[in-house]
Amino acid sequence: MSTAARPRSRRTVTAARRHLAGVDRERGANPVELAVMMPLILVLLFASIQIAAVFLARSTALNAAQSGVNAQRSYQAANGAGVDTATQFLNAAGDWLVGWTAPGPSCVVIDDVEVTCTVSGRSLSVIPGVDFAVQQTAHGTVERVTPP
Template sequence: MTSRPARTDRSRPAPAGRPAGRRGPGRVTAVLRGRLAAGGPERGANPVELAVVMPAILVLLFASIQLAVWFVARSTALNAAQTAVNAQRALQAPPNAGRDRATTFLRAAGDWLVDWESPGPTCTATATEVTCTVSGRSLSVIPGVRFAVSQRAHGPVERWTTG
């Protein structure tokens, strides 16, 4: 004969006057009535507080997202400018090598930096140095908000020198 496990409080049947389980319908109703009665004149204040605070929370949320998008746009412009300098400073590079490389980079980078086509990337080269500039504006998360982005990179031109 196998022995049965001992009965615990959970496995015992509920008394006749008490609802079954820890949270019977009678107990839940009593707890809710107690909580509602305890609120007194403050009852319903939480939704009003939330309605007052929620616009500020949303403004902070969208502002932080817009700031992050601006940083990504700056990083994209700087990477495009550095790529242009690396292409333009090569030994005997064609005159538009930097501009073409920056344009290719910006087309592949996505829409973090917008309106960069109108002035386009610019590169100026002297006998010893190359400077490239990429300008545009960051993608707008908040309607009507525009942040200008302009990044510049420069480097020496590769050339033969005497030692």
Template sequence: MFRRLSTGWCRVVAATRHRVLPGDGERGGNPVELAVALPAILVMLFASIQVAVVFVARSTALNAAQSGVNAERLFDAPAGAGEERAARFLRAAGDWLVDWDEPGPSCVVSDTDVTCTVTGKALSVVPGVSFSVQQTAHGTAERWTEPS
């Protein structure tokens, strides 16, 4: 009796083992699809992060330039007050904008206007990729005028 059950069981196992189910030709397809798609997904992920970093670096440079204009446009502001304020802002802002200190922030002052420019490079998330950033802010210098 034991023998009959084992041979009968083997027939059932053999019959179900060789039966082809829908989608059996696709076995192992998911790892292959993942291996093909993963590099493209990673490139898009790092590219989107790099774009966000560039926008943060531009915002940092613009805020530093505006801070420099606000310091330089004051009535009787000392020479170099704008550059010093912009540099202080950039030191406190972190490393979103790198290489800003080689030329340093520059401010041009006329009798009526103040213009400050900050240049640098965005922090690189992708090795070998560099994005230059330059932002300029403009303001009116405070001065005494004659009443009309």
């Protein structure tokens, strides 16, 4: 094999590789892929934000119910102390739990032994038309003086 043929064969092989690799054949494919995938990405993004809003609403309702139980179960607590405390908590908590004012928090003392507080509402809606009901309940025993 002569030395003059060797550089020419390398050029031929390099040109053939470029042709077979199709360097420029997929030009413009990325915008099309993005246009196809973007609705799915947006749906997943808004769904994850909605799920987070539901969990925050549940957490807010549970914390309000626990605050109500703690206030109502204390020694010689006035009637309605739990409801007042839960309402104050919900007023200060923000709007993650909406619609809680219609039924309002309810605290029930059962046989002067147990307190049950329930908070109901709806989660904040990020996606129009999607509405999740939230209800959380907390229980506790009433404090009392026991003889020595």
